[in-house]
Amino acid sequence: MAIASVVHVLLALVCAPLMPGIVIRTKALVAGRIGPPLLQPYFDVLKLLRKSAVYSRTTSGVFRAGPVVGLAALLIATLLVPFGGSAAVLAFPADVVLFAYLLGLARFVTVLAALDTGSSFEGMGASREVTFSALAEPALLLGLAAIACHTSSLSLSPMYAGLGPAAWTQAAAAFAPLAGALLVVFLAENARMPVDDPTTHLELTMIHEVMVLDHSGPDLAFIEYGSALQLWLLGALVVGLVVPVRTGSVWIDGAAAMAGMVALAIVTGLIESSMARLRLLRVPQLLIGASVLSTVALVLMLR
Amino acid sequence: MRLLLLAVGVQLLGGVGAGISRRSRQWSTTLGVGGAVLGALLGLVATAGVLLGAPPQALWLRWDVPFAAFAVEVDALSAFFLLPVLGLSALTAVYGGEYLLADEERRSPGASWFFFNLLIASIVLVLVARNAVLFLVAWEVMALASFFLVTADDEDAAVREAGWTYLVATHLGTACLLVMFVVLGRGADPLDFDRFSGASNAGLVFLLAVVGFGTKAGFVPFHVWLPEAHPAAPSHVSAVMSGVMIKTGIYGLVRVLTMLGPPAPWWGWTLCGIGMVSGVGGVLFALAQHDLKRLLAYHSVENIGIIALGLGLGVLGRSIGAPALAVLGFGGALLHVVNHAIFKGLLFLGAGAVAQATGTRDLDHLGGLLGRMPGTGLAFLVGAIAISGLPPLNGFVSELLIYLGAYHALVARSATTTLPALGVIGALALIGGLAAACFTKAFGVVFLGTARSSHATHASEPGPAMRWPMYGLAAACVLIGLLAPLVVRSLAPVLVVVTQLPSDVVRADVASATAVFARVTIAAIGLLAIAAALAAVRRTLLTSRDVREAGTWDCGYAAPTARMQYTASSFAQPLTRLFDGVLHTERRLVAPHGFFPREAALVTETLDVARERLYAPVFGGIGRVLGSLRWLQHGRVHLYVLYVAATLLVLLLWKLG
Amino acid sequence: MSTWTDTILVCLVLTGFVLLGSSRLLRHIRIVAAQGVLLALLTLAAHQHALSARVLVLAVTIATLKGAAFPWLLSRVLRTADVRREVEPFVSYNVSLLIGGLTLPVAFWLSARLPLPAPPISSLVVPVAFFTTLLGLFVIVSRRKALTQVLGYLVLENGIYVFGVGLTADVPMVVEFGVLLDVFVAVFVMGIAIFHINREFDHIDADQLAALHDWT
Numbered sequence A: 001m002a003i004a005s006v007v008h009v010l011l012a013l014v015c016a017p018l019m020p021g022i023v024i025r026t027k028a029l030v031a032g033r034i035g036p037p038l039l040q041p042y043f044d045v046l047k048l049l050r051k052s053a054v055y056s057r058t059t060s061g062v063f064r065a066g067p068v069v070g071l072a073a074l075l076i077a078t079l080l081v082p083f084g085g086s087a088a089v090l091a092f093p094a095d096v097v098l099f100a101y102l103l104g105l106a107r108f109v110t111v112l113a114a115l116d117t118g119s120s121f122e123g124m125g126a127s128r129e130v131t132f133s134a135l136a137e138p139a140l141l142l143g144l145a146a147i148a149c150h151t152s153s154l155s156l157s158p159m160y161a162g163l164g165p166a167a168w169t170q171a172a173a174a175f176a177p178l179a180g181a182l183l184v185v186f187l188a189e190n191a192r193m194p195v196d197d198p199t200t201h202l203e204l205t206m207i208h209e210v211m212v213l214d215h216s217g218p219d220l221a222f223i224e225y226g227s228a229l230q231l232w233l234l235g236a237l238v239v240g241l242v243v244p245v246r247t248g249s250v251w252i253d254g255a256a257a258m259a260g261m262v263a264l265a266i267v268t269g270l271i272e273s274s275m276a277r278l279r280l281l282r283v284p285q286l287l288i289g290a291s292v293l294s295t296v297a298l299v300l301m302l303r
Numbered sequence B: 001m002r003l004l005l006l007a008v009g010v011q012l013l014g015g016v017g018a019g020i021s022r023r024s025r026q027w028s029t030t031l032g033v034g035g036a037v038l039g040a041l042l043g044l045v046a047t048a049g050v051l052l053g054a055p056p057q058a059l060w061l062r063w064d065v066p067f068a069a070f071a072v073e074v075d076a077l078s079a080f081f082l083l084p085v086l087g088l089s090a091l092t093a094v095y096g097g098e099y100l101l102a103d104e105e106r107r108s109p110g111a112s113w114f115f116f117n118l119l120i121a122s123i124v125l126v127l128v129a130r131n132a133v134l135f136l137v138a139w140e141v142m143a144l145a146s147f148f149l150v151t152a153d154d155e156d157a158a159v160r161e162a163g164w165t166y167l168v169a170t171h172l173g174t175a176c177l178l179v180m181f182v183v184l185g186r187g188a189d190p191l192d193f194d195r196f197s198g199a200s201n202a203g204l205v206f207l208l209a210v211v212g213f214g215t216k217a218g219f220v221p222f223h224v225w226l227p228e229a230h231p232a233a234p235s236h237v238s239a240v241m242s243g244v245m246i247k248t249g250i251y252g253l254v255r256v257l258t259m260l261g262p263p264a265p266w267w268g269w270t271l272c273g274i275g276m277v278s279g280v281g282g283v284l285f286a287l288a289q290h291d292l293k294r295l296l297a298y299h300s301v302e303n304i305g306i307i308a309l310g311l312g313l314g315v316l317g318r319s320i321g322a323p324a325l326a327v328l329g330f331g332g333a334l335l336h337v338v339n340h341a342i343f344k345g346l347l348f349l350g351a352g353a354v355a356q357a358t359g360t361r362d363l364d365h366l367g368g369l370l371g372r373m374p375g376t377g378l379a380f381l382v383g384a385i386a387i388s389g390l391p392p393l394n395g396f397v398s399e400l401l402i403y404l405g406a407y408h409a410l411v412a413r414s415a416t417t418t419l420p421a422l423g424v425i426g427a428l429a430l431i432g433g434l435a436a437a438c439f440t441k442a443f444g445v446v447f448l449g450t451a452r453s454s455h456a457t458h459a460s461e462p463g464p465a466m467r468w469p470m471y472g473l474a475a476a477c478v479l480i481g482l483l484a485p486l487v488v489r490s491l492a493p494v495l496v497v498v499t500q501l502p503s504d505v506v507r508a509d510v511a512s513a514t515a516v517f518a519r520v521t522i523a524a525i526g527l528l529a530i531a532a533a534l535a536a537v538r539r540t541l542l543t544s545r546d547v548r549e550a551g552t553w554d555c556g557y558a559a560p561t562a563r564m565q566y567t568a569s570s571f572a573q574p575l576t577r578l579f580d581g582v583l584h585t586e587r588r589l590v591a592p593h594g595f596f597p598r599e600a601a602l603v604t605e606t607l608d609v610a611r612e613r614l615y616a617p618v619f620g621g622i623g624r625v626l627g628s629l630r631w632l633q634h635g636r637v638h639l640y641v642l643y644v645a646a647t648l649l650v651l652l653l654w655k656l657g
Numbered sequence C: 001m002s003t004w005t006d007t008i009l010v011c012l013v014l015t016g017f018v019l020l021g022s023s024r025l026l027r028h029i030r031i032v033a034a035q036g037v038l039l040a041l042l043t044l045a046a047h048q049h050a051l052s053a054r055v056l057v058l059a060v061t062i063a064t065l066k067g068a069a070f071p072w073l074l075s076r077v078l079r080t081a082d083v084r085r086e087v088e089p090f091v092s093y094n095v096s097l098l099i100g101g102l103t104l105p106v107a108f109w110l111s112a113r114l115p116l117p118a119p120p121i122s123s124l125v126v127p128v129a130f131f132t133t134l135l136g137l138f139v140i141v142s143r144r145k146a147l148t149q150v151l152g153y154l155v156l157e158n159g160i161y162v163f164g165v166g167l168t169a170d171v172p173m174v175v176e177f178g179v180l181l182d183v184f185v186a187v188f189v190m191g192i193a194i195f196h197i198n199r200e201f202d203h204i205d206a207d208q209l210a211a212l213h214d215w216t
Helices: A003-015 A018-030 A040-050 A061-078 A095-116 A120-151 A156-161 A165-189 A217-242 A250-274 A280-302 B002-020 B025-051 B076-102 B110-128 B132-153 B157-185 B202-217 B226-232 B235-245 B247-259 B265-287 B292-320 B323-358 B374-387 B394-412 B415-447 B464-482 B484-489 B492-499 B503-543 B568-578 B609-627 B637-656 C003-021 C025-046 C053-081 C093-113 C125-142 C146-167 C173-215
Strands: A054-056 B057-062 B069-074 B548-550 B586-590 B601-605
Touching: A003 A061, A003 A217, A003 A250, A018 A040, A018 A217, A018 A250, A040 A217, A054 A061, A061 A095, A061 A217, A061 B503, A095 A120, A095 A156, A095 A217, A095 B394, A095 B415, A095 B503, A120 A156, A120 A165, A120 A280, A120 B394, A120 B415, A120 B568, A165 A217, A165 A250, A165 A280, A165 C003, A217 A250, A217 B503, A280 B415, A280 C003, A280 C093, B002 B025, B002 B057, B002 B110, B025 B069, B025 B076, B025 B110, B069 B076, B069 B110, B069 B132, B076 B110, B076 B235, B076 B247, B076 B323, B076 B464, B076 B492, B110 B132, B110 B235, B110 B247, B132 B157, B132 B226, B132 B235, B157 B202, B157 B226, B157 B247, B202 B247, B202 B265, B226 B235, B226 B292, B235 B247, B235 B292, B235 B323, B247 B292, B247 B323, B247 B492, B265 B292, B265 B415, B265 B568, B292 B323, B292 B394, B292 B415, B292 B492, B323 B374, B323 B394, B323 B464, B323 B484, B323 B492, B323 B503, B374 B394, B374 B415, B374 B464, B394 B415, B394 B464, B394 B484, B394 B503, B415 B568, B415 C093, B464 B484, B464 B503, B484 B503, B492 B503, C003 C025, C003 C093, C003 C125, C003 C146, C025 C053, C025 C146, C053 C146, C093 C125, C125 C146
Parallel strands: A054 B548
Antiparallel strands: B057 B069, B586 B601
């Protein structure tokens, strides 16, 4: 375990809330506003941690366990994701699966917490969340299997370490659909446009935000921080693929990946500013399309 | 060996005793439960040695029936399957004691215990039999014992229907097995298993085994009896049937595969295909169910599908000579057999407790039970997380083994394995997501929120004899999840038998898998530690603050009621609608009219597509054809004697002429 | 084997998937036009080391015919016929996408077993040709509108063209004949098909008029 790996985990923990900050700022700038400060998500989390909590009378221990287990799962997932070409803290064959299933665990407990409130709105959000994530799962695992095939390794760290410029020149045709698929998974799993509108104020149309309506105080802080972290982690998988800078120097690679993350956040903001949310019935098509793109990439790698 | 036979004897004695003492409910329960538990404990002692690496134990006695011999043996494979059978039977027997007694109106539980113990004893015999006749006899006793258990509530028409479906399905399966053994044996007498080797038409034997054993295991499209029979039986019997009885089908398939020599690649493709269809189909139909036990029964089809995916990869590994693939595929499948026995047993026991406490199994009438039945609820939650394959519990361990196998197969880049591996990864990922959807639905609607009907408001926790078996199984889920490296390492002896590879090759591959699971365990323990730390952080933050309770946020609506909660049907609706091409859900809608509608109703029902579209037309056709022969049946005895005489005459003429 | 050829072929596959997933007739026409341009580029890329006037003429012909002329004709039909611009598939978009996703591995598997006289310019050629041909057939079978049937035919044709270009190293007469046949058959089929379209539109219009009559 190199020092760089530990530093990258700390970088994720510290910088994760920056991502939604950049997205919000980009959207504001495109809309001709100045927008909240870049560090607003940090202020939000700190504010929520200082607040007290209000619990619904309907809820049980499951509601209180939700944010805690969810954030814990995401924190462990942070240990599995390589950043800037250097290895992750925990790397072993098929760690991809553990990563995907930890995200699944976080989703499972969030959904249960939503159902625990007995609110039909939160039930609605939960129902949509499980539907869309069930369809996004094959896209993610097949897509990462494509990288595994190309680099002939089963673990995320060597997989991403092997994705240098050479890989792109060899098989750009296969990597391009793969990047598309991962970008769709990134947007869908993080409740971004065109799948979910994070800024809507109408409960009927929300997916992720409506599930956490009843959380407050430190619980909500955990959830907000957790979703920023998830944005970072899935973003790191996308950036690791599309920023093929593997010089061997930890500093240059790390800086390039960091720049990639910022660029990804800006791109997300631009997508959110320029696209409308898809009709809910059309979202499955987008996700199935992503799975198909992953399959295309995988088949091309296998040839 | 003798100890194991003694265990079978104790089980049978307990069963007979329970059956005879029909007068006293208490007495027959004590005898039945005592026999099952004592037998299971003796059996566990007998098999533990073999699992830990002792040489196989065998016994051969003459039996004066053609082709028969009393040949039994406990090798690593038998012992591996015996472990969940004996463990689960003991726990479910303890549970069943209270479960059957609690229902005062029922007839004496004696008959039920007789058949329960007979079922367990026959499963044990199936797993150790080494002679085709003995195997088939035990197999048939197992089928009949479970038939009588399924039809315990035979005054209910639906239960009788379920029983008939089961009886027909299991006998069609057994017919295939009969043919299979004849083909395998090629006239050997007695038909001992060790004489079956290097069959000439191995492909035919494989297909017969898939159909015959697949009917018992619940491979799609032979699964139709499963969602009928499991909900009809008492819950502890459902747990045994779903947890271990259907696994005898898997055992039989694996055992036959060891007799057939090197497999052909298309066997692996077939198994992978069956696994994908069963896995995805099972979970989709589970999503569309409203009946808690029917939902669980369809999940058995799904998990059998996952097991078949593992077996398929293992067979492919053997056929292309890739030991790592064979070890990972078979290892994942076998471990999933045990894991499924544990969490499915747990979930059926939980469902039984819920059904008994509330009097209904309809999801849309339940809700908010976690407050009234905290123990059952938490145990069910553990089972739900485990069956969804989520870390850190046991379901994840076996699924990860199969994933590992699939990734190995992909990276190997052999033309034989890439397409199945692609399918396995896609199918497992989809199954994982859908299973999570299904169990958030099941747990969320049953245990969370508020009660949707009066059924659920008066529920209360069952007694300790019903709760502790559930706790035990939940603890097993956690332990296998956290001790994954040890568990995976202990698979080595059985994998040597199944893969027929040299012991050191298997051990090397198992060791590399063990290394993976060591990291997984680190992550799992880290997960629990971080969750505990975060909970502590929240507690310290909130101690000095004013934590209040309020109503759930209702978007300004003044009078929300429990009936307005999201129901199980509406929760699953986006997915069932998306997959309506598979499910063919029937909807009957009485739409509301006017400003103050008098009535409105929506009924959805998802019938089994194989039953409706495949078997109903076929059996209907057969029934019509045979119906045209009905004039032969007129009830006049002397004419029946004429038939017999005429047949005899024709046979004589044919033989002598 | 060159990256350019591979990239163009993959783009061809991707346009196929967009075709399966999109619901608008006009977008269908644009996608088929894009495929035409891609085929022209493919012709150039296949002969990038020996560019001759013949190749250039061939590419330009393809681009104008498949990329501009046919689409223009079809979109004019679409405009004048004043029909609903939805595709109205028999098979839903999701299932179509899945079937497309399954067809691709099958195409690769088939092409691996196909004995070829000479190695193609890229290992992707045969599978992509197979895939595009099957895709065209699927579009013809699974879509309701007469116009989509023409489009399906064009896609099928594109697949066959990929096969021809990819398998013959130097542009022989075969390919040029192929193009000629292309034009001939295309015009022929278009004539018939558009005749059908007109008939179908008349039919639909009549239906709609009858419905209006009912309401008034």
